[in-house]
Amino acid sequence: MASKLLRLLRELTVWLIIGLAVSLAVDFFRQPALPQNFSSTALQTLDGQPVNLSTMSEERPLLVYVWATWCGVCRYTTPSVAALVAEGGNVMSVALRSGDNAMLEKWLAKKKIALPTVNDASGELARQWDVQATPTLVVISHGEVKSITTGWTSSWGIRLRLWLAS
Structure with missing residues (x-):
């Protein structure tokens, strides 16, 4: 019985390592090639407020969440990002090709x-930011990109990336 449990734990560990390696490889190949001036891009929110990503990331890390209303995976990630915003998290979202x-x-x-x-x-x-997948999550700290990931990310994964950027 103990040998079966040990074998099961070993196989589970191997599968977790394989999964992590595949996830990191996918992130590496799908991450956008952000331009040098990424964090200084002049933006404006839906309510007309000017946005400066570099300034927003000075005091604490900023999550830039690129998503779309038509994105199937975004429906699972967006609630985690919205919860972070509700808790006072430093977030700016960019809705990609989602209408006027x-x-x-x-x-x-x-x-x-x-x-x-x-x-x-x-x-x-x-296109300017070379975003090829939604959702794309970019963590910026002091105007510098610290982390980029694409696809589904858990609430804990988002929070861990922000914490690591601190």
């Missing part, structure tokens, strides 16, 4: 999601 401002505001209200959001209706910003 009115349509996006309506969608956010319908889903009862409160996120500070920049609308990238045409996808131009995503």
Whole structure:
């Protein structure tokens, strides 16, 4: 019995290591090649407020969450990001090709999601930033990119990345 349990634990450990390696490899190959001026890009939220990512990341790490209303994986990640915002987290979201401002505001209200959001209706910003997958999560600290990940990420994964960037 003990040998079966030991073998099961060993196999589980191997599968976890393989899963972690695959996840890191996928992140490496799908991460955007952000331009040098990424954190100084002039942005504006849905409510017309100017946004400076570099300034927002000076006191504490900033999560830049690139998502879309049509993204299937985003429906699992967005609630974690919204919870972080509700707790006072430093977050700026960018909605990729999700309609005009009115349509996006309506969608956010319908889903009862409160996120500070920049609308990238045409996808131009995503092209400039070379975002190839949604969701994409970028952690910036003191104007410098510290972490980039794509695809589903747990609430703990997001919080760990922000903590590591501190």
